[in-house]
Amino acid sequence: PINPYGETKLIGEWMMADCERAWGLRWAGLRYFNVAGSGWDDLGDMATLNLIPMVLDRLSRGQAPKIFGTDYPTPDGTCIRDYIHVRDLAVAHIAALDYLAGGGTMAEHVFNVGTxxxxxxREVVSKVIASTGLNIEPEELDRRAGDPPQLIGDAERIGRVLGWKADHDLDDIVTSAFTSWQADPNRKSFD
Structure with missing residues (x-):
């Protein structure tokens, strides 16, 4: 792991493996990537802790979204992440539970849930801005400490073992996040 967050997830997987050895616990570890979007308008992510809700929040307040770091070794200089729709994540959980309930042997316990x-x-911020119909340029700031240039999930194992794959793309994620944001009566509209 490259940060404390990833380290805590790995420790959790070690603990599950210890429980399996000690008590025969059947388990699957799902490693989420950047979960976003909304399954339904009334179940949107209203916490401004992730990129898409942060951008929507700033735009709804008439402020420019912020991009931290434009000098990464990536095609447009900004960090690259694997975004997974919350509905795809829910289906991945069901696939893991079905596999465990069906008696499948878990030679491989850990699965990346990504695309x-x-x-x-920059691409995500641009799509969110476009979804609102606003014409505003993001503010470009220095890098944040600890942000790796690229994090993309290899979903080969979850497809092979659990038969799962993501069905939604970034456009679906942004559209569902925007419509759920608009549907929340506590949110300011976009002017």
């Missing part, structure tokens, strides 16, 4: 494709921060 295997990356989107740059």
């Amino acid at each position: 295997g494709r990356g989107s740059s921060v």
Whole structure:
């Protein structure tokens, strides 16, 4: 792991493996990437802790979204991340539970839940801005400490073992996030 967050997830997997050895616990570890979007308008992510809700929040307040770091060794200079739609994540959980309930042997316990494709921060911010119909340029700031240039999930194992693959793309994620943001009566509209 490259950061404390990833380290805590790995420790959790070690603990599950210890429980398996000690008590025969059947388990699957799902490693999420950047979960975003909304399954339904009334279940949107309203916490401004992730990129898409942060951009929507700033835009709804008439402020420019922020991009941290434009000098990474990536095609457009911004970080690249694998975004996974929350509905795809839910289906991955069901696939893992079905596999465990069906008696499948778990030679491989840990699965990346991602698309295997990356989107740059600039690309995501641009799509969110476009979804609102606003014409605003993002503010470009220095890098944040600890941000790796690229994090993309290899979803080969989850496809092979659990038969799962992501069905939604970045456009679906942004559209669902925007419509759920608009549907929240506590949110300011976009002017």
